[in-house]
Amino acid sequence: MIIETPAAPPFPALRLCRWSPGHAPALARLERDAALRRWTTFPALADAADAGRWIGEQRRAWEAGERFAFAVLEPDGRLVGHAVLKVAGDGTAEVGYWTAAHARGRGVAPRALEALTEWALKEIAGPTRLELLHQADNTASCRVAVKCGYGLASTLAPAPPAYPVEGHVHVWNYGRIAST
Template sequence: MTATRPVPDTASGLLLRPWRATDAAALAAAHRDDAMRRWLTDPLDDEAGARRWIDEQRTAAERGERFSFAVLEETGELAGQVVLREIRPGAPTAEVGYWTAAPARGRRVAPRALEALTGWAFTVLDGLTALELTHQESNRASCRVAERCRYALDRVLAPWPPRYPGPGHVHVRHRDG
């Protein structure tokens, strides 16, 4: 897979596009939300960190290893992120992830964006048969998003402190699911 493949463009009123350097301020602001920081494994602390992170996403996409998309509302405001990661050529599985910015919560941004990313991944990744979605067991909102998007609970993970202090869930969606 190459980074020249088309990216998801719209999902029920959302725009999914690769991150841009001009997104750094909005990205850093989103990461200041205490509720979101609770679930993130690597929160960003400032605009400089956000710019570095955006550069890392571009490099990973160029290598075909990870595709991270800013999720924008029709107004152009940052609503969240979706990511396709753990990509290995010809591998049957990859992983998805997402977050929703505080001002966009409660509007089903995550499920709409995840559906768009899921469809795109199954279209462009040769040999992909399943996508995995992992979250902390106590993150009930992520569980609801997974279920809404037909990612079935597959297994429970043991805690792995300090990165994952509590048990986790792995949900899986199969290409035919």
């Protein structure tokens, strides 16, 4: 499964594809980023073997129809991020993403999120509500969510230790699909 996104001058197009074992070394290097550790619940990966196990989990969840995780790549194959759709049994699905440190500020997150959202609405049967959650103090994610049509719906109370600060729940504006 590959999703292509258009170029965003002056930056190249992006490809979203299923994670594969070949992505493990690059993923293990990118995962060490302090900002990624701060803003996501992405698990700590000690090395490429850990990354390979994580990729295997993503592939199994894909086959089960529970979680659709994509590596976000530049045309040359360089890993620049991650996008995911997690399906809940209640008609709700949650989208998420992260951008590699070397690719931040280049529109990777909004382009990947827009492509993921469009794919989810066309290819996945069932979700009647798409949500995006992030820490309330993550203003960059808030901007990405709003830019991509996910309006702020509510604030979540902190739930330590996993979620030590307030969170935002954004919900996809289904009125935007008329243009797709």
